[in-house]
Amino acid sequence: MPPRPPRSRWILAPLVLLGACAQEGDFGRPKPGAWNSLVETTGTLAARTRGEPASAFAFTDDETVLRDRAWRFLMPAFTRDAFLDVLANLTRTRVLPPSWRWPEVADYHDSLMAGAFRSPVSRYRRLGDDIVADGRLIPLFAATAQRVIDADALRLRSLPFVKTLEDDDVREAAMRVGENRCLIAWVRLAAAERAEGYRYALEHLLIEVPGTEAVAAERALTGLAGRRALLDPLLPPDAAIRCGLAPGATAAASLPPPAAPLVVKN
Template sequence: MVEPIAIGLRLIATLALTVLLTACVARPTGDFGRAEPSIVHDTMMPFVGDRISQLQGVPVSGFNKTDQEVEMQDRVWRFLIAPHAQDWLYDMSVELQRTHIVPPKDDRYSPTRYYTWLKRTDYQSSRTRYSTVGEDATIDIETLPSTFAAICAVIEVDRQRALALAGLRRDLPPSNDSDVAARKYENDAYIAWFVRALNYRYDSYHFALDSLVVETPHEQSLGVDDALQRLNVFVGRANRHDFCGDGIRVTARGTVALPSRFQHTGDNEVVLLK
């Protein structure tokens, strides 16, 4: 009985240390918000999270990650956090969720937080808030094609892994079955998290734009609305799990999106269509 208790105490001590480090150090990011290597965030915290998951009966794969899986998680990461906007995406909570130290909580996030951050930020011009929303949405749009491609590559890896297992099962130990199933579970969960995060971003931008039109009406709302319509195309594809097809109709003027929610009536007046 002494050894299990000692192991449990060591696990609790490691968890406490990890949580303390997480509270002080956010996961480092590089270009375009992609995650950068970190011993704390890539080794220590996942180790603790995997032990917690195993104790709770959640599938944990013993496989090494493929290059495609690492690439997908690094690209998806920027959609899970927003360090430039004072944690409106709950950055610390996200890191604990990513490493399985705490269960998923993102389904309870409020889309009003982004607008609250915009409202409290001291801009010299009220038009700048529109520019911020438009720029944030545009950056998302520019990084989504490569993110979709990375997700598609992981979906293909899972397919190839299942085919290989089916053909070689008799020559491999039984643990490969559980590892393949667990890795598929992990990848599917990460992709589902990305879909929720993308919807949350779109809903947050949508709420912010509508709120700004009421609070400080400006013609800049039209440009922001156009960006959100283009983003909405990707949101629709993500909700359908259409990561591998082009999924977008294109004309000579660019991407075809949904009609605008706003109408420009002249004299810089903007009204919300009913």
């Protein structure tokens, strides 16, 4: 008789099935539909059960765009493990708590180098493409986040003047503000973690398969660092800690000091 799987796997099985059946649209974003709506609703209920901010209010247009643009940063930058992709999607939708797993800085590099490839040049190009794609999306996310923050401020200022609100309405409004802020803090933290993974990959590629293609990747990393700075003023530095996304040190939620360039072109 084959060994029985650990109890934790039996518990995770229905959740993995739920995440695996989620349908993807363009660029891997969730495709609008009844099944994905079920996954999102399940995540909201799970978050509320855990005491995390989660509102039943309908999303504004900007709140919907914010969540669409957050997708890239809340999913693995690159992985060949379908099971981890499913778990990441369940985490993104908050079916699983965001703090269930801390990413390893080597994950991106390990996935990048796994499997066969014709030339190391393709690994440098993939790295550079991923860095550039993140850099292009950050200003769009930051602009949307600022509009959401401004709208939330208006929402809170308006509460005392609306005399017909029930206590549940006030609570749901507060939950939505907290939900939006924690999503922004999560993306800021994830963007920092992704940048660390990119730098780790570049450092190790330079040792494993040195090539002049590292120059372009280094420049892309410098550009990414500049754009990531757009996320800093959106929320206080300790926002990720307050949201339970990081341990009790502000370093994880703020930008690390810029690293010295790996490659210098004469």
